[in-house]
Amino acid sequence: MKKLIPILFLAYGCASVTSPTGGPKDETAPQLEYSTPANNQKNFKGTELELTFSEPIKLKDAKEEILITPSPGKDTKFIVKKNKLIIDPQNPWQENTTYNINFRDGVQDLNEGNPAENLRIAFSTGPVIDSLIIAGRVKETFTEKAPDKITVALYQSDTFNIYSHTPTYFTKCNKEGVFSIQNLKSGTYYVYAFDDKNKNLKVDSKTERFGFKMMPIILNQNADSTFISLIAIDARPLQLTSVRHTEKTSRIRFNKGLDSVAVTSDKNIPYSYGDNTNEVIFYHNFTNPDSIKTKMSGIDSLGQTIDSTIHIKRSETKMAEERFTLKEVVESYNHQKRIYSHQLSFNKPLQSILPDSIYIRYDSATKKPIPLSNFTIDTIRHTIQVRTETIPIDTSTAKNKLPLALIYTKGAFISNVGDTSNQISKEIKFLKEEDTGLVTVKVETSQTHFILQLVTSDDKVVDEIKNIKEHTFKFVKAQEYKFRYIIDRNENGKWDPGNFVTRTEPEEVYYYKSEEGKYSFPIRANWEYGPLMIKF
Known part of the structure; x- marks a missing residue:
């Protein structure tokens, strides 16, 4: 009898090496x-x-x-x-x-x-360990959110320039904006903060947010309550960068925007800003080749000034003729008084306006011209603002009505070279009281000059009051809001950014925070919210 001998066949292949699976994840930090x-x-x-x-x-x-x-x-x-x-x-x-x-x-x-x-x-490296601390918090100026990884630095010399010098002592704040500079010796320190994007430990005054404290810290014990607000502003000195003459214009450009400009000249030459306020355009149509001596004085938003003497003249350079256009800049409503304002910008100097061609259209048969006294023209910024009188509530029940609108008919505006504007129609939509809410606020403060702003959740200003301690905001759309208040130190009714060169700090800006730690609050249709108590 034959025996069957089992044969074992072995399959050979390439072995693959894999990482072992399973086991707890290493969450232990190195010690x-x-x-x-x-x-x-x-x-x-x-x-x-x-x-x-x-x-x-x-x-x-x-x-x-x-x-x-x-x-x-x-x-x-x-x-x-x-x-x-x-x-x-x-x-x-x-x-x-x-x-x-x-x-x-x-x-x-x-x-x-x-x-x-x-x-x-x-x-x-010596016999003593210095142990004093300067600590505090960095915050954004126009949002309640905390910045992260902002460099906070110290200097001690009065001649130190944050734009050109590097600090000896510095740190970075954490995700809550908190910072601490430790192991300091007693002495006098100045503190500033900046978003060091280019990593050179200097403030780039054009692109980096920064903030500073004007008063020095006399450090003989720990200072743990230092607050610094960041601002984003071009702090470079004003400089004239170019002068370009053409057949009909002279364009003067600066390295940054101007807040205001003044011109004196031997001849009256119309001028305005260009597309941006870093350019001033003189409009001329000279036949005489002689130049006109012109003095310009410019001021930026920091109060820095520049004085220049320009010789305005004609050149043979021709520029492509632009079409006369108007663009909407902003619209605003006073829903309570039912007054509407509309602002346009124009790209050429205005020669004339036809007021009868600008009116409120109530329906297809009724229109009302805007009084000339309700026009505000800024020739330097080439804008025109039109404000209506009180517009009564429409109680008619007629069907197929045309919507309420502000109408600028074709040819309502004529430029300095005689071309005319196209028709513009802007529908006006007032809010209904029953579709909105209101919020009441009470202010308790020792400050005599302040600005209280009602802002949306993304920090757009809806309304504001100045130096008023009790107020009700009405016709407020249903959504989330915050309150922001500005300490108006120089009493000019607006926020000012300060100036490091003159050691003037930006005006302080704060956000209302509830006892529950919330910055925002809801407004619902037909609701009354408040009163909110704001103390500062």
């Missing part, structure tokens, strides 16, 4: 086991710093996240060797100086990227 120098060590005489951690580490944006004050130089090296971090300073450590190192999120474990938590060390 500092020891360092040279040790935390709070005095009389350190070494060159490199060495820190040893509980596990292998990696760095994340070390030059941004690891902050050493005073700075030993922006080219300081950060070197990782398994679980060790070596810091090699660009410049030697200064004698008799306390250094503070804030690692923020710069040191992380190798596998999961867990950052070392609250890691700081301080050491001194």
Whole structure:
């Protein structure tokens, strides 16, 4: 009898290596086991710093996240060797100086990227560890949201310029806007904050938000209540950048927008801003080749001035003829008084206006011209504002009515070269009281001049009052709102941005916050909200 011998066939293939699955995720942050120098060590005489951690580490944006004050130089090296971090300073450590190192999120474990938590060390090259602190909060001016990773810095010299000098002491605020600069010696400090986008530790006055405190901090004990508001404004000095003459115009350009301009000349030459306020256009049609000496004085929003002498003249350069156009700038309603305002801009100087060609259309058979006294013309900014009288509520029941509208008929405006405007029709839609709510506010303050603004959830101003301590806002659309108040220090009825050069701080801006910690509140149709108590 034959025996059957089982044969085992083996299949051979390429083995694939895979990572083991399962097991808990590593959520443990690396721990500092020891360092040279040790935390709070005095009389350190070494060159490199060495820190040893509980596990292998990696760095994340070390030059941004690891902050050493005073700075030993922006080219300081950060070197990782398994679980060790070596810091090699660009410049030697200064004698008799306390250094503070804030690692923020710069040191992380190798596998999961867990950052070392609250890691700081301080050491001194002399016999004393300085221990004073300047701390506080950075906030945005026109929103209640906190900024993140804003650089906060100190300087001590009266001649320090935040636009051209770099600070010795600096840190960055956290996601709540909170900052702390530690291990300071007693003395006098000035504090400022800025969004260091180009990472050069200088304020770029054109592109970076910044804020500053005018008064120095006399530091002989901890200062923990420093508040800095950020503003976004072009703080560069005014400069004339170009003068361009053509057959019919002369265009004068500046490096930034002007807030106002004044002109004196031997001859009356019409002028206005261009598409932006950084350009002034003179309109001429000279046949005489001689130039006209003209003096210009410009002021920007910071109060900085520039005086220039220009020779306006004709050149042979021809420009393409522009079509005469008008564009809507803004419309506004006083729903309670049923008054409507409409503002247009025009691209050429106006020669004339035909008031009878501008009217309110009530229906197909009824129209009412706008009184000439209700026109406001700004020839410099080339705008015209039209304001209606009180418009009565339409109680008619007629069908197929044309909507209430402000009509500018064709040819209502004539430019300086004789071309005319197209027809513009702007429908007017007043809110109904039953579709809106109202909110009452009471102000308790020692300030005599202030501005209280009702703003939408995205910070657009709906209405405002000035120096009034009790008020009811009516005809408020149903949505979320906030209250914002401005301390009007110079009593001019508007917010002013201040000026670092003159050591004038921006006017303070705050948001109302309820006892529940909420900034916004709802308005519903046919509701009355309040009274809200605002104290400052």
